[in-house]
Amino acid sequence: MSQRIINSIFSLSGLAFAIGALGFLSGVVTLFVDTSSNISIKWLLFTFLVAISITLILLKVIFDLANGVGGQSFSENPIRFVSEERVFVIRRNDNFLNNIIVGCYVHENEIDRLAYLGVVHLVQDKVIQIKIEIDMGLLDKVPESSIELKSIFVRAVVPVTALAQLKNLES
């Protein structure tokens, strides 16, 4: 997100907009203001203060946008597996709030493969529970230790073939 904002500002069109805005402002100023006349320091300082304030507010808005929802990761490592409930516990991530079906991928030999198909079971204040619905049979047993869990990635992306499998199971 932050990279996108920076790219937009420092792009060719951003530069064109800046030159245009500067020309427009200088044109308006020279139309209505006599630039050869003296101005008081009081007004100069006031204008400077207003400009600084607006700049700071805009910087704050850009900072908030950069740290918004788009800044969160699209995949999460489970921090725990609860065997009795068959749920993976992941850190709270806004990208998973509205995604009911999620894929649990295992990363092996530089390839991600779908190991489990899960659903968002419960959203807590700081964590989200993902209930395993379908075991794709890729792993002999569900990873439980913290080292094993590091190899699992939960993503809100599910292949169509897996969805078809889920549909067959329901019917």
Add this chain to the structure above:
Amino acid sequence: MSDRYFGKVVAVNNKYQVVINKGSSHGLEEGQKFLIVGLGDILIDPDTGDPLEKLEIVRGRAVAVHVQSTIATLKTYDYQKNEDVREIKKVKANSSLAYAFLGADETITESIKPGDKYLMPLEGAEIGDIAIKL
């Protein structure tokens, strides 16, 4: 305690009904729906070592069926359905005359018996569990 926690289970009538410590004086009305959860152990972030929060173990969903001033009775409302049963029947009609000339007359009947629907119990509900407003 999380802001989401509305009340606590004070009695378990049976596996389908619980009583919570909130009633009409707390704004509760009949028909309001709740998620009943038990609290597990506290989760620790493996990367930072910081405590996150207690794991909520879902017992089930329940609706307020009887509300008193300080307590309310909640009953589970989720139904589970067993799988449909598919039956294929082969009937052989072999009347002696027809059998002699035409062979056995076979009729295949396929029927699907819908699975039974049953109320899901509040799995493992106990006193001290939490009711979260849905």
